[in-house]
Amino acid sequence: xxSVSSHRRSDLTVPxxxxxxxxxxLRDSIDNLDAAMIxxxxxxxxxxxxxxxxxxxxxxxxxxxxxEARQIERLHRLxxxxxxxxxxxxxxxxxxxxxxxxxxxxxxxxxxx
Amino acid sequence: xxSVSSHRRSDLTVPxxxxxxxxxxLRDSIDNLDAAMIxxxxxxxxxxxxxxxxxxxxxxxxxxxxxEARQIERLHRLxxxxxxxxxxxxxxxxxxxxxxxxxxxxxxxxxxx
Numbered sequence: 430x431x432s433v434s435s436h437r438r439s440d441l442t443v444p445x446x447x448x449x450x451x452x453x454x455l456r457d458s459i460d461n462l463d464a465a466m467i468x469x470x471x472x473x474x475x476x477x478x479x480x481x482x483x484x485x486x487x488x489x490x491x492x493x494x495x496x497e498a499r500q501i502e503r504l505h506r507l508x509x510x511x512x513x514x515x516x517x518x519x520x521x522x523x524x525x526x527x528x529x530x531x532x533x534x535x536x537x538x539x540x541x542x
Numbered sequence: 543x544x545s546v547s548s549h550r551r552s553d554l555t556v557p558x559x560x561x562x563x564x565x566x567x568l569r570d571s572i573d574n575l576d577a578a579m580i581x582x583x584x585x586x587x588x589x590x591x592x593x594x595x596x597x598x599x600x601x602x603x604x605x606x607x608x609x610e611a612r613q614i615e616r617l618h619r620l621x622x623x624x625x626x627x628x629x630x631x632x633x634x635x636x637x638x639x640x641x642x643x644x645x646x647x648x649x650x651x652x653x654x655x
Contacts (some may be wrong), residue, residue, distance in 0.1 A: 471624035498547035
């Protein structure tokens with residue numbers, strides 16, 4: 430605890446201009462990462478739209494609990510490897526899957542076969 | 543509607559093995575995209591942990607509504623460009639920011655300066 434505290438105290442000497450500069454640089458990186466994720470999400474939904482159309486056409490259930498269990502297990506592992514909270518990784522997947530299920534239901538309702 | 547219906551009907555001739563193959567290929571892509579996003583989220587939280595530590599050290603508020611408004615506007619634009627639902631893009635950002643605010647509060651509470 431002491432070394433952490435003293436490290437924090439020494440950083441208090443950073444002038445305000447430098448703080449703003451460091452903050453701006455971190456926010457630039459955050460914005461780049463967000464842009465990348467938006468494009469990956471767009472691509473992911475292209476895939477799940479195709480999955481949804483395929484499932485609706487062949488009378489398959491929109492959700493697949495076994496597949497989701499495997500995805501959660503895999504994302505837990507990837508999260509641990511990359512230093513992300515595995516609980517958050519699971520919440521993220523559920524957040525995305527909720528949207529996918531909404532899409533699939535909409536596709537199923539609009540499919541006339 | 544007619545051309546969509548006939549397109550759907552013609553696709554019904556896809557044999558079950560081919561359906562499974564197409565579904566497996568789409569799921570492989572989804573898994574790759576998810577792995578990429580988990581790693582980007584891990585990197586994003588590294589940035590926001592640094593932002594949180596910086597803010598706590600300099601007595602800055604954990605949240606920044608003006609910055610968030612700019613982020614939402616930008617993500618709306620990126621979503622439209624990439625074919626993602628802008629409403630979902632905003633929900634995604636709020637989902638991530640909720641987690642960040644939780645981290646920042648935890649950092650502020652554990653900071654003894």
